[in-house]
Amino acid sequence: MKKYILFLLLGVGAFAQQQRDSVGNGLKWNRKVRLEYVFPVQFGDNSHAKSQKAIGGLAFSYDLLSYRKFHFGLGIQRLIFDVTDGAAMGALSNTNDTNLYSYLGYEFPINDRLTLRPEIGGGYSRVDRDIVSYAEAQDGYNLRAGLRAELRRRKAISFNAGLFFNYNRFEINTVPEYVDYFSQAQSLQISAGINIKLDHKKRKHKKR
Amino acid sequence: MKKLLLLAFAATVATSCDVNYSPETRYAFRSHLVDVNGNPLANVTTEIVASNDYDSDVISSGKTDANGDLLLVVPKVENSGTYTINYSPRNIQFRTLSVKNIPQTLFEDYTFVSNRQVDRISETVILQLNYQSSGERRLDSVSFQGLIGSRDVDYAIPDTNGEFQPPYSVYAYKNQTIQLTYTTFEYATQTTMTQTVSIPIATENLEYTLNY
Numbered sequence: 001m002k003k004y005i006l007f008l009l010l011g012v013g014a015f016a017q018q019q020r021d022s023v024g025n026g027l028k029w030n031r032k033v034r035l036e037y038v039f040p041v042q043f044g045d046n047s048h049a050k051s052q053k054a055i056g057g058l059a060f061s062y063d064l065l066s067y068r069k070f071h072f073g074l075g076i077q078r079l080i081f082d083v084t085d086g087a088a089m090g091a092l093s094n095t096n097d098t099n100l101y102s103y104l105g106y107e108f109p110i111n112d113r114l115t116l117r118p119e120i121g122g123g124y125s126r127v128d129r130d131i132v133s134y135a136e137a138q139d140g141y142n143l144r145a146g147l148r149a150e151l152r153r154r155k156a157i158s159f160n161a162g163l164f165f166n167y168n169r170f171e172i173n174t175v176p177e178y179v180d181y182f183s184q185a186q187s188l189q190i191s192a193g194i195n196i197k198l199d200h201k202k203r204k205h206k207k208r
Numbered sequence: 209m210k211k212l213l214l215l216a217f218a219a220t221v222a223t224s225c226d227v228n229y230s231p232e233t234r235y236a237f238r239s240h241l242v243d244v245n246g247n248p249l250a251n252v253t254t255e256i257v258a259s260n261d262y263d264s265d266v267i268s269s270g271k272t273d274a275n276g277d278l279l280l281v282v283p284k285v286e287n288s289g290t291y292t293i294n295y296s297p298r299n300i301q302f303r304t305l306s307v308k309n310i311p312q313t314l315f316e317d318y319t320f321v322s323n324r325q326v327d328r329i330s331e332t333v334i335l336q337l338n339y340q341s342s343g344e345r346r347l348d349s350v351s352f353q354g355l356i357g358s359r360d361v362d363y364a365i366p367d368t369n370g371e372f373q374p375p376y377s378v379y380a381y382k383n384q385t386i387q388l389t390y391t392t393f394e395y396a397t398q399t400t401m402t403q404t405v406s407i408p409i410a411t412e413n414l415e416y417t418l419n420y
Contacts, residue, residue: 087270138231174234
């Protein structure tokens with residue numbers, strides 16, 4: 001089921017790539033992608049904060065639709081953690097979190113170059129472990145909210161930096177006192193990266 | 209092309225024997241280790257091995273704390289796989305100990321409790337047991353009273369055709385007399401009888417033959 005959702009989301013992205021023009025009533029298809037390095041600062045009494053150490057990871061997101069200053073998009077991030085407590089986590093060297101999410105952002109232009117963008121979002125999460133023979137992953141969901149600053153350097157390229165609160169909840173069956181420890185994770189995600197507006201030149205050409 | 213397909217098939221078969229896990233379920237192993245006097249044993253290296261019919265993985269390890277306690281949390285092994293706990297005291301005076309083939313049916317509230325006594329090698333001897341039947345009775349049970357050392361526990365069900373399998377060796381503490389209580393069933397009279405024999409233990413390994 002989760003794989004179908006992934007295919008569906010990717011399909012929507014592919015469809016949106018083919019669209020360039022307004023879809024009416026101020027609603028527009030976007031073609032803006034974002035690639036970021038993400039470092040999660042984990043906190044709380046849970047396995048991510050107490051039994052693992054974040055290395056960081058990459059995030060890729062895609063602004064699909066915009067309506068006035070609202071933006072809707074899809075994102076995926078993969079974060080790597082070193083296991084520091086084998087007694088709680090098992091004989092692993094690292095774990096990988098994958099967050100697949102949709103988001104809604106609102107643009108506050110500060111000046112010609114700088115834009116602040118608060119965002120909220122959420123979606124599917126999973127934790128993969130590095131034992132070679134692992135067949136299953138731990139599934140769950142994520143909720144995120146934060147602020148992103150985007151600094152435009154060229155017409156098609158801008159840089160971004162963000163600070164997001166990310167909450168994960170994972171499915172778990174275990175001893176009662178460890179349910180919360182293994183089922184949730186909280187982090188402040190610090191991110192920095194680049195935005196590329198893919199359809200910039202084509203739109204410019206059309207205006208002429 | 210055929211070789212490639214053959215290789216892919218072989219790889220698939222080979223990897224299908226791996227131990228697989230379901231990390232959405234996690235079991236806790238709680239151990240408490242003491243010596244024969246009840247003193248907690250610290251720094252005992254403990255490892256959990258997960259196994260299926262084809263393969264096994266060391267999936268967790270740790271050391272007991274100053275109170276002799278250790279909690280290890282591991283993912284559920286799929287397809288009725290089992291677990292083994294291996295205790296290896298850092299102090300070589302102590303004997304290693306294992307609890308083997310623990311089935312998942314023995315977990316209560318996702319927890320398996322293993323409270324074990326670990327013996328100093330120098331304080332115990334090996335009591336070798338032989339069983340000599342007259343042919344008129346069958347042996348139905350054997351138990352010991354006295355300072356008996358810990359033995360490995362194996363939860364794998366041996367194929368004994370329903371017959372009782374008595375212990376053939378036990379660790380016994382030196383300089384004591386242990387009581388061996390056994391139950392027999394007499395074929396002719398169809399009666400069950402329980403008897404006890406005393407076995408003096410000195411400072412050397414010994415062999416004892418139980419005639420019934």
